[in-house]
Amino acid sequence: MDLSFSKEDNAFREEVRAFIAEAFTDDLRRKMSLTKNGYLDKEDHIMWQKRLHEKGWAATHWPEEHGGPGFTPSQHFIYDSEMSAAGVPLVVPFGIRMVAPVIMKFGSEEQKKKYLPDILATNVWWCQGYSEPGSGSDLASLQMKAEDKGDHYLCNGSKIWTTQAQHADMIFCLVRTKKMEKRQDGISFLLIDMHSPGVKVEPLVTLDGPAEGKQEINQVFFEDVKVPKENLIGEENKGWTYAKYLLEFERGNAYGPGLYRSLGKVKKIAADTKINGETLAEQPHFKAKVNDIETQIRAMEFTELRIFSAMSNGQNPGPESSMLKCRGTELQQAISELALEGIGYYGMPFVEDTFALKNEEVVGPDYAPVTAPYYFSLRKASIYAGSNEIQRNIMAKAVLGL
Template identity: 60%
Template sequence: MDLDFSQEDLAFRDEVRAFIATAYDDDMRAHMAQSKNGHINKQGQVRWLKRLHEKGWIAPDWPVEYGGTGWTPAQKYIFEMEMALAGAPSTQTMGLRMCAPVIMAFGTDAQKKEHLPKILATDIWWCQGYSEPGAGSDLASLSLKAERDGDHYVLNGSKIWTTYAQWADWMFCLVRTSNEEIRQKGISFLLLDMKTPGITIVPLPTLDGPAEGEQEINQVFFENVRVPVANLVGKEGEGWTCAKYLLQFERGNAYAPGLTNMLAKVKKIASVEPSDGGRRMMDDPDFRKKLSELQIKVEALNATELRMFAARTAGEAMGASSSMLKLEGSQAQQAVTELALEAAGIYAQPFVQDTWAEIEGRTNTPRAGPDYAATVAPHYFNYRKTSIYAGSNEIQHNIMAKMVLGL
């Protein structure tokens, strides 16, 4: 594909930059700079997403008839890259990027009418109910029961690693509606209101000790939770088809724009922090070699993503290619956080539990090191999960071996 931007593309880039300059306010910027997991609190994210919605830019990947932008591949690239370079909050919410495409593809007209406008306007927040204590990478072994009782399913069991369940209004959930010899055939895809009686959300604190607003994962328990049969997406027993379709969008996101921003931060740290020899880290030959190798990988990933997303715009399915992006993107993310940790050196060691306290005026206690220091180690530890969620690296290798190489 032609990677040269037209005059129209350059004008669009200037429009995106102007929007970011006004919509991405100082409060959001300050919180994002001190975020341990790359997110701000729900209030801040909703504020940002609603500004994108007002502009008409919240759903670049949606079809135009549902509220999408109708952008060219070049415009999507420019938008993603400019957002990443500015460090703006992600638009990759569970509702926009995962649940909505499934509803569009498999949902009823009533489900589309009820949920898609609210997802687009960020009037409701979604979480994903996939993993269970005994079903992670082997997702087909899930056991959350959904037994039919008239016009309802009755749910009993639990889901785990549920990101921002404490914020969620709704959950899209894989449940077991029957026990079949082929396990995948007994799985169904449900939409459920998180205010339904019988749902209990228990936070799972992580080692970085996130402050309020940064609590990320939870376990969700279901005790005789009644969900209308009308909330079934697709046919009963065909949830695995929905799940595989959804995972293309969870795995097939653009990694290169965010990686470019992460590398820029590493370079900034390395330009001021000293190496063991007394020089700047940026002047250390070994460090520069690792940085250059990683830069090349990110550029190669960027070119690959542009080619794949252009093909998807032309109507081609992402398919097993999403596994390759997930594998390479997650490995690169981990490598960048490792390099940042090396660049920050001893300043990465002091543990700051509440990195937002100073911003929000809840403390005047000074902390060791420059502003970026408190988040370097938490980012490193948080990104250990990227090679596990949405299917571990081993799972991605198996998918590519089977679907691409025919092994």
């Protein structure tokens, strides 16, 4: 694999840096420094994503026919690396990275025309309706029911751990349309308007106690919600196939650039922290931990490049996405543990809502308040999008034939 960059690639890198310098304002930088999970207010995310859309970079992995920029594999790598290094806001994935590929692959032409342009322009905010109480990693046991009423489905049930549902206009849901012997059968993929009568969002407030409206997760209830038949993706009772396809994209994100940035913060913390007159960065045991993680990130980066190069040639992520998800989340957690070790006692003050810090004096270095909340927030990373134990089962079956 040739890792050298051409003159065109280097020119593209400068273009990305120039865009970041202009679009990533001081206000957005300040807000990103105070977030513990990568999420900002809805308005800030929309503003950022619309700036990307104006540039033509809102959906970098979309095919050109649907508005993608047509990046080469090296441009994808450069773009992800520069954006991550700068710490720009996340592109909320539920529309652009998750439901959109499913619509492109399995949706009708009418559905593509109706939904894809608004997803690309961030005119509609999406959320994901997969997990249910009692149906998380064992997703095939889901019970939310969609009864065929002729020209519409009548939906009853609930979805849980629904990220940013309080902001959403639409939700893509897996629903039970038929009871069959094999649980994976009888599941359909529906697009549901969150403003429909009978839809109710209840916040799930976590231990960090965020301010009202800023919680990350929710439970969504559906009581006799009418969903038009034209909102069914693909064939009825074939939703499990579409769900697996979507999860390849949910789990197949690039981790390397973000991991390097997070490790860079750890190195800064270690250089600033002194113990008995010696910086933490000079302590052999801590230095060994940092070096070990950096080696693992480098190995993962090469694996990602190989996988994404294959994707650029039309191949789907496949079981490799499970591998990336496992290693990526475990390295995220390991880095956050080092950061927490590095800040020591400064990790103890309880920060109810990091956004409130804009009006309060920070205890310790400016990076201290979000370090402990970020560490605790990442405990869920090895559970969401299918727990890492489930991912290993997928790899054992798909790759090793076990």
